[in-house]
Amino acid sequence: MFSDIDPRSPTPLYEQIAARIRVAVASGELAPGDALPSVRALARELRVNPATVVQAYRDLAIDGFVEMRHGQGTFIQEVPAFMRDEERTAQAQKLVRKLLQDAARLGLSAEDIERAFQAEAGVEIRE
Amino acid sequence: MFSDIDPRSPTPLYEQIAARIRVAVASGELAPGDALPSVRALARELRVNPATVVQAYRDLAIDGFVEMRHGQGTFIQEVPAFMRDEERTAQAQKLVRKLLQDAARLGLSAEDIERAFQAEAGVEIRE
DNA sequence: ATCAGTGTATGGGTTAACTAATACACTAAT
DNA sequence: ATTAGTGTATTAGTTAACCCATACACTGAT
Structure with missing residues (x-):
């Protein structure tokens, strides 16, 4: 393990x-x-x-x-202790907000981020 | 600047x-x-x-x-132009990688992030 | 009460990253 | 040659992360 x-x-x-x-x-x-x-x-x-x-x-x-x-x-x-839907949504939103903020600071567009997201998510492994 | x-x-x-x-x-x-x-x-x-x-x-x-x-x-x-694109991609990818890493740390799936991203940016992610 | 298992708390040593301080060296205009 | 601008090099202080060492406190079975 x-x-x-x-x-x-x-x-x-x-x-x-x-x-x-x-x-x-x-x-x-x-x-x-x-x-x-x-x-x-x-x-x-x-x-x-x-x-x-x-x-x-x-x-x-x-x-x-x-x-x-x-x-x-x-x-x-x-x-259920930590996976309640609302909390998941809230946490995800928090992370994404931070990402977009960082991106804006660098002058990157939402489109740039979108492309990167596609590329990364595509690499995910399915089982 | x-x-x-x-x-x-x-x-x-x-x-x-x-x-x-x-x-x-x-x-x-x-x-x-x-x-x-x-x-x-x-x-x-x-x-x-x-x-x-x-x-x-x-x-x-x-x-x-x-x-x-x-x-x-x-x-x-x-x-060179292609280098410029690569650089933008690289920077964007760096941010997205970090996001996904933080998400995994919290037990959030890529889908959770995708939803949050759509809500924030109003941008659609395609697979 | 004791014992052998468990997690908890505190402090220390090592290392690396980050930032700063200071003195040096080059360039171009005067 | 001087000067005021530029980058360069070396050294040191500060901080934080990481890992370790050691003593403490709880739990359950005996």
Whole structure:
């Protein structure tokens, strides 16, 4: 599950770990209620400091993907807890607003962005 | 021209400066042969250290957008038309990639983003 | 109560990015 | 030669990110 974690990568370890778990949740590989490896167990497996795993888990907890229960473990959250439609819409809008703002600052048109979006979205992998 | 440079932005000052000029060149807002503000002049205008402007100008010089002439100034280079398009595309793609990355981080799909984009820009995305 | 498991909190070391400060060197006009 | 403009080079301070080390606190089974 965590075989591709690479300490030499420019992207931080904790981010790699979190990203891997996000994907696992999104793809259903991890179901709500499932327990993640304990902080120490995963740290040992990856030959990494426990605090690094904590940082990954905490990020996931902040975003609502998992819940950390003191003394018990870390568990995948129920989807409805963070996936309510209105919230998704609001968050998406926030991101897009920021994008358009940045684009405007650079003098890029909405059309430029649209093309880029098509190109990127086209690269997406279907399963 | 440099009114949107923001010291509090997470993206570095020199990068903001360079990005703004890249697009200005790509869009023809700045023509080949045009002189950029001198390192000191721009630094003063932006209330920034000259070395910061230098870093921006140097990046542009490395990529062939400008030429720095010792004792004379910094000037816009001739950039082939196709390169200009590529540059605009590259900048747009950079922004969109970041957007999609943030979206994935929150568990948002490309579809969520597409909807938000349509709502904001009134532009249709086709696949 | 104890123990072995879990997450939590705090502080420190290392490194890299960013920005600044200062002195240097070239150019062109006088 | 001087001067006022230009870019260049080197060094250093500041900040933030990243990862680690260590001690703390909770939970559930014994």
